[in-house]
Amino acid sequence: MPEYSSTCLDAMRAVSTATLTTQLFKRGLRNTFCQGIRPLGRYEKNLVGPAFTLRNIPAREDLDVLENFSNPKHPQRYAIEATPAGHVLVIDCRGDARAASGGDILMTRLMVRGVAGVVSDGGVRDSLPIAALPMPVYCAGPSAPLNLVVHHATETQVPIGCGGVAVFPGDLIVADADGVVVVPAHLAEEVARDAAEQERMEAWIVERIRGGAKLPGTYPPDAATRAAYEAWRAAQG
Numbered sequence: 001m002p003e004y005s006s007t008c009l010d011a012m013r014a015v016s017t018a019t020l021t022t023q024l025f026k027r028g029l030r031n032t033f034c035q036g037i038r039p040l041g042r043y044e045k046n047l048v049g050p051a052f053t054l055r056n057i058p059a060r061e062d063l064d065v066l067e068n069f070s071n072p073k074h075p076q077r078y079a080i081e082a083t084p085a086g087h088v089l090v091i092d093c094r095g096d097a098r099a100a101s102g103g104d105i106l107m108t109r110l111m112v113r114g115v116a117g118v119v120s121d122g123g124v125r126d127s128l129p130i131a132a133l134p135m136p137v138y139c140a141g142p143s144a145p146l147n148l149v150v151h152h153a154t155e156t157q158v159p160i161g162c163g164g165v166a167v168f169p170g171d172l173i174v175a176d177a178d179g180v181v182v183v184p185a186h187l188a189e190e191v192a193r194d195a196a197e198q199e200r201m202e203a204w205i206v207e208r209i210r211g212g213a214k215l216p217g218t219y220p221p222d223a224a225t226r227a228a229y230e231a232w233r234a235a236q237g
Helices: 006-014 017-026 066-070 075-082 104-112 127-131 185-210 223-236
Strands: 047-058 088-092 117-120 137-139 151-156 160-162 165-167 172-175 180-183
Touching (some): 006 172, 017 185, 047 075, 047 117, 088 160, 117 172, 165 180
Parallel strands (some): 047 088
Antiparallel strands (some): 047 151, 047 172, 160 165
């Protein structure tokens, strides 16, 4: 699993997913924002952490029975105990929210273990108590039926799709009020650096717009605007 610097992680906690999609677009990556996934609660900070993946395929009635939950090696149950602290459990439900990918007890166990959060393109049950947890949970919405009705958990720590985006184990997951972005591990450090700088400049640009500046030449900034920004930044030390 990749290790990310504290500088990278701190920057990712402060930048928006909108900024990250722009930075990834500049690097040729267009499909990085997970579709149909929203925060279940209202969270004060970004969810940031390396991906620990869980893959599901469609359920089959002769295999997906309640007795499976007594087996600690069942992939869903295993993932709850194996996702490392500080990581994000990312669950591939094929975008099918007809059943839950987890409930209150499983999410509480993850929280107690120090997992950073959960991202699923399926549903979750017990949505109200889960929304109240301090651990962020992003999903396709509430869904009461248990996972066995629709999902057959197969394996962990393999490449998956979540919300239409490829997720490899260790990719950096960043989520805010808009949704979830997947940042490839090898790009995370430079994207974090450039995203922080983009947000500094855009905050300065917003103040100029509020002061009456016209859009042409201001956003995107032309040479004169960039020079003014650099002078302002130098004055800030």
